[in-house]
Amino acid sequence: MFLRHPLFSSYGIEHGFGLVSPPNNSERLVTARQVHGLDVVRVDPEGGERPEADGLWTDSPRTRVGVWTADCLPVLFSDRRGRVACAVHAGWRGAVRGIVHEALARLKDEQGLVSSDLLVVLGPSAGRCCYQVGQEVLSEVSSRYPGFRGRETIDGHLDLPALVLHQLGNEGIPAGQTGSIDLCTICHPELFFSHRRQGILREGRSMINWIQTSS
Numbered sequence: 001m002f003l004r005h006p007l008f009s010s011y012g013i014e015h016g017f018g019l020v021s022p023p024n025n026s027e028r029l030v031t032a033r034q035v036h037g038l039d040v041v042r043v044d045p046e047g048g049e050r051p052e053a054d055g056l057w058t059d060s061p062r063t064r065v066g067v068w069t070a071d072c073l074p075v076l077f078s079d080r081r082g083r084v085a086c087a088v089h090a091g092w093r094g095a096v097r098g099i100v101h102e103a104l105a106r107l108k109d110e111q112g113l114v115s116s117d118l119l120v121v122l123g124p125s126a127g128r129c130c131y132q133v134g135q136e137v138l139s140e141v142s143s144r145y146p147g148f149r150g151r152e153t154i155d156g157h158l159d160l161p162a163l164v165l166h167q168l169g170n171e172g173i174p175a176g177q178t179g180s181i182d183l184c185t186i187c188h189p190e191l192f193f194s195h196r197r198q199g200i201l202r203e204g205r206s207m208i209n210w211i212q213t214s215s
């Protein structure tokens with residue numbers, strides 16, 4: 001039931017993008033109350049209160065962190081050894097205003113990781129084919145990311161995965177250490193729940209996108 005990406009699989013990193021909750025076993029899934037903000041917070045499996053955040057990371061062994069999405073972009077981060085796991089929910093606001101930078105800053109500052117240590121995979125989201133946004137969004141994208149404008153953004157559509165890959169390149173993540181599932185949630189109703197297509201978003205009817213640290 002879960003899509004997986006060969007980049008993470010080649011490093012033995014457990015993860016998934018899918019419609020149902022992960023198998024119920026000893027690894028607890030930690031999720032957040034998502035608010036389309038920029039906070040990326042550290043969690044441990046004992047957890048306590050569910051944080052209000054759009055990104056979660058952990059270095060606790062065998063711990064899963066996850067984010068819920070419908071058409072927004074899920075971004076999963078790990079280091080090569082699978083010791084650190086991070087999951088981020090990036091809608092246009094979060095993506096344009098820097099949640100990916102925020103996640104990388106947390107992993108670098110608090111774990112001492114450098115760009116070349118990191119692996120990043122983008123999950124399914126609304127694609128350039130379908131993700132129509134307002135002119136003010138496109139203007140904000142072009143003013144913040146002048147190198148991106150025009151190349152990837154067409155006719156009032158935003159290519160959210162391409163924008164995030166552009167940001168990862170700016171952050172020095174080697175291209176060979178990034179990957180994208182590259183499927184549009186709106187074009188594939190048989191695979192995904194789409195907020196834009198179906199009009200409702202709630203847990204259990206959206207995708208859970210998770211990644212787990214190694215032992």
Ligand SMILES: [Zn+2]
Nearest residue numbers: 129130184187
């Ligand atoms: Zn599409």
